[in-house]
Amino acid sequence: MERYRPKKILVEKSIRDLPLTQTVIKRLKGIPVDYINRVKPLPVERAQDSWLNSQKTLLLCKNKGRFFEPCPGTKNYLCCLYKILNVATNCHLNCTYCILQAYLNNPFMVLYTNTNEMFKELDEVLSQHPKTVYRIGTGEYTDSLVLDHLTSFTRLIVPYFASRANAFLELKTKTDIIENLEGLKHKGKTIVSWSLNAEPVIRNEEKSACSLNDRVMAAYQCQKWGYKLGFHFDPLIYYPGWESDYKKVLEKLFRTIETSSICWISLGCFRFIPKLKPIIKKRYPESGILYQEFIRGLDGKMRYFKPIRIEMYAKMVEWIKSYDSKIFIYLCMESEEVWKKSLGVAPLSNWDLKKWLDDQCRP
Numbered sequence: 001m002e003r004y005r006p007k008k009i010l011v012e013k014s015i016r017d018l019p020l021t022q023t024v025i026k027r028l029k030g031i032p033v034d035y036i037n038r039v040k041p042l043p044v045e046r047a048q049d050s051w052l053n054s055q056k057t058l059l060l061c062k063n064k065g066r067f068f069e070p071c072p073g074t075k076n077y078l079c080c081l082y083k084i085l086n087v088a089t090n091c092h093l094n095c096t097y098c099i100l101q102a103y104l105n106n107p108f109m110v111l112y113t114n115t116n117e118m119f120k121e122l123d124e125v126l127s128q129h130p131k132t133v134y135r136i137g138t139g140e141y142t143d144s145l146v147l148d149h150l151t152s153f154t155r156l157i158v159p160y161f162a163s164r165a166n167a168f169l170e171l172k173t174k175t176d177i178i179e180n181l182e183g184l185k186h187k188g189k190t191i192v193s194w195s196l197n198a199e200p201v202i203r204n205e206e207k208s209a210c211s212l213n214d215r216v217m218a219a220y221q222c223q224k225w226g227y228k229l230g231f232h233f234d235p236l237i238y239y240p241g242w243e244s245d246y247k248k249v250l251e252k253l254f255r256t257i258e259t260s261s262i263c264w265i266s267l268g269c270f271r272f273i274p275k276l277k278p279i280i281k282k283r284y285p286e287s288g289i290l291y292q293e294f295i296r297g298l299d300g301k302m303r304y305f306k307p308i309r310i311e312m313y314a315k316m317v318e319w320i321k322s323y324d325s326k327i328f329i330y331l332c333m334e335s336e337e338v339w340k341k342s343l344g345v346a347p348l349s350n351w352d353l354k355k356w357l358d359d360q361c362r363p
């Protein structure tokens, strides 16, 4: 996997002296830096046009809004009440199905360097409700580790979560950029998660991300460093022969990773908002991801037909449980009916699902 290295850096003048800004500029010595007052968001269509090229520009700026926010979830489906820490946006791995393509109105790689304000905001939120358990992820608007070789951000955030009683951090990635995680006092409060997929899907739809083998080996290394692990089969892609390809992924995973270090495995079939379709078609005409039939779900997203989703989930659950029946598996954004038909059980509410996941984080 090629690690991100921009061709140009834009720096907002207001954050030029902050430690994280300085660290990144030093590590990218030789790359031209422009100091600017502020970048205006582009209309989404214009951002689309210049997407792949503009990712070569790294924008260091201030997050003027909130860092902490609830996961957007989706109406009418069970949601785990995850929370998001918005530390960066965009991702140069360019998976064909990436939702960010239809969502961001700024095509640059953006890193918010006012981390002092982020920690202040986190302190406030976590102290306000000390009895509430927070599962917080940094991998919603970017890949959690894709810039870590430039930022070493994990060396700040992992010890921070180790010091907070009521919060767990999830780092979600398709990379092997894990070197900064070595030797950190994480106290079991950070879960490092990998999105996994069948090898043909990785080859065709996740071309710039790490190979399956590299992801599993990175997880193995984190296991040796005492981290709890998560795995996300999301998006599961339906195609003739999917069964044997996904079975091979599970074989590789369980040959390498101890099931006792797995906090959770999530499953989610491919789904997309309708405006993503023309973007994928234009940007990745060779992608096969749209070949299936889709139906509009209750949340407006296009999904595989219900029987296909149930079949995929039920088979994945059966195969995973054949390695260890105690592994915790959950579905991402599915209905109670699909839960019951795939897993034999469904949470009673979003709060119920939240509690199941919170319990998985505890030692």
Ligand code: SF4
Pocket (backbone or CB within 6 Å): 090, 091, 092, 093, 094, 095, 097, 098, 099, 100, 141, 142, 143, 174, 209
């Ligand atoms: S790794 Fe995640 S954030 Fe990055 S392009 Fe792929 S789906 Fe998008």
